[in-house]
Amino acid sequence: MDGFTSFLLFRQESDTLLFYIQLSRMAVTPFLKVVFAVLIALEVCAFQAIARSTPDGHMAERHDEWMKQHERVYKDDAEKAKRFKIFQANLEYIESFNAAGTQTYKLAANQFADLTNQEFLASYTGYKKGSHSKTITDASFRYENVTSVPTSVDWTKKGAVTGVKNQGGCGSCWAFSAVAAMESIHQLKTGKLVTLSEQELVDCDRAGKDEGCEGGLMEEAFEFIIKNKGLTTEANYPYKGVDEDCDSKKAGSNVVDIKGYEKVPKNSESALLKAVANQPVSVAVDGSELQFYSSGILTGSCGTYLNHGIAAVGYGVSGDGTKYWLIKNSWGTAWGEKGYARMERDIEAQEGICGIAMDASYPTA
Numbered sequence: 100m101d102g103f104t105s106f107l108l109f110r111q112e113s114d115t116l117l118f119y120i121q122l123s124r125m126a127v128t129p130f131l132k133v134v135f136a137v138l139i140a141l142e143v144c145a146f147q148a149i150a151r152s153t154p155d156g157h158m159a160e161r162h163d164e165w166m167k168q169h170e171r172v173y174k175d176d177a178e179k180a181k182r183f184k185i186f187q188a189n190l191e192y193i194e195s196f197n198a199a200g201t202q203t204y205k206l207a208a209n210q211f212a213d214l215t216n217q218e219f220l221a222s223y224t225g226y227k228k229g230s231h232s233k234t235i236t237d238a239s240f241r242y243e244n245v246t247s248v249p250t251s252v253d254w255t256k257k258g259a260v261t262g263v264k265n266q267g268g269c270g271s272c273w274a275f276s277a278v279a280a281m282e283s284i285h286q287l288k289t290g291k292l293v294t295l296s297e298q299e300l301v302d303c304d305r306a307g308k309d310e311g312c313e314g315g316l317m318e319e320a321f322e323f324i325i326k327n328k329g330l331t332t333e334a335n336y337p338y339k340g341v342d343e344d345c346d347s348k349k350a351g352s353n354v355v356d357i358k359g360y361e362k363v364p365k366n367s368e369s370a371l372l373k374a375v376a377n378q379p380v381s382v383a384v385d386g387s388e389l390q391f392y393s394s395g396i397l398t399g400s401c402g403t404y405l406n407h408g409i410a411a412v413g414y415g416v417s418g419d420g421t422k423y424w425l426i427k428n429s430w431g432t433a434w435g436e437k438g439y440a441r442m443e444r445d446i447e448a449q450e451g452i453c454g455i456a457m458d459a460s461y462p463t464a
Contacts (some may be wrong), residue, residue, distance in 0.1 A: 225270025
């Protein structure tokens with residue numbers, strides 16, 4: 100059945116249903132009321148079946164299923180209609196991209212499928228592009244003279260990385276990136292993996308350029324941690340995903356500290372490789388192409404407008420010889436490869452894919 104035929108039948112069924120409803124409201128015998136009730140029920144079933152058979156009807160059904168899966172509730176019908184149009188456009192793009200089969204990665208209609216790319220970036224990133232208030236020179240790069248690194252490294256398999264977390268609709272990626280690197284260096288130094296508090300940074304790190312859910316910088320977070328003489332645990336100061344007043348009592352219960360931090364020389368994937376070979380590193384990327392990433396190695400076109408903080412927790416080489424970075428994100432385990440992504444490594448552009456080599460730093464213990 101083509102779309103035009105479905106539309107005509109849809110209109111016909113709608114008119115018939117309205118006719119039966121009108122008849123049922125007239126002064127007729129109880130028997131006829133029962134008959135009309137049965138006819139109305141049958142027409143409703145036919146009406147719904149035809150609605151689902153139309154292109155928009157099928158898409159609406161998929162949207163409803165997606166809403167249930169992600170527990171999405173809209174404030175009114177107008178908002179739902181708006182989100183449906185965005186969902187439809189995104190789904191068509193995702194399916195077209197995957198069907199083309201020209202890339203080494205796949206996309207999926209994840210929890211961000213009813214957002215435009217602009218809305219997604221505004222709510223789920225948070226790296227503040229701009230200069231850090233304190234100048235850290237490349238001369239302090241401790242791994243400069245490293246001459247040999249392993250072919251692959253995965254700090255998650257070495258027990259140096261905590262579980263994937265979820266920043267929610269708060270622009271606190273900078274805090275998650277900094278904390279991830281700090282948790283790892285503490286484990287490498289002490290052998291103890293401790294889950295630390297991002298909310299402490301969101302609430303209490305306000306003296307510099309960091310502004311909680313409004314964004315921040317990983318280096319500024321390291322500065323705060325040094326001045327604060329450490330961070331407390333996630334359990335003691337749990338993540339809320341909103342800006343709140345600093346709880347000085349909880350923030351004073353520090354369990355892990357760092358001595359300092361260093362920058363990786365800018366626009367050098369080889370320098371970044373040396374650093375990641377020795378510890379997980381906080382990196383900034385352009386997150387525009389990450390919205391629907393599902394699996395595989397992210398390759399191809401990607402911008403370099405840095406807007407999202409993540410953690411590089413390893414690197415490797417795929418079966419077909421493609422080199423990649425292993426990154427830990429902060430969008431929950433439903434995104435990507437259980438919260439992680441692989442991004443192409445050693446590309447021609449000196450900035451690295453999505454600008455991964457443009458602004459990288461790591462804490463020192």
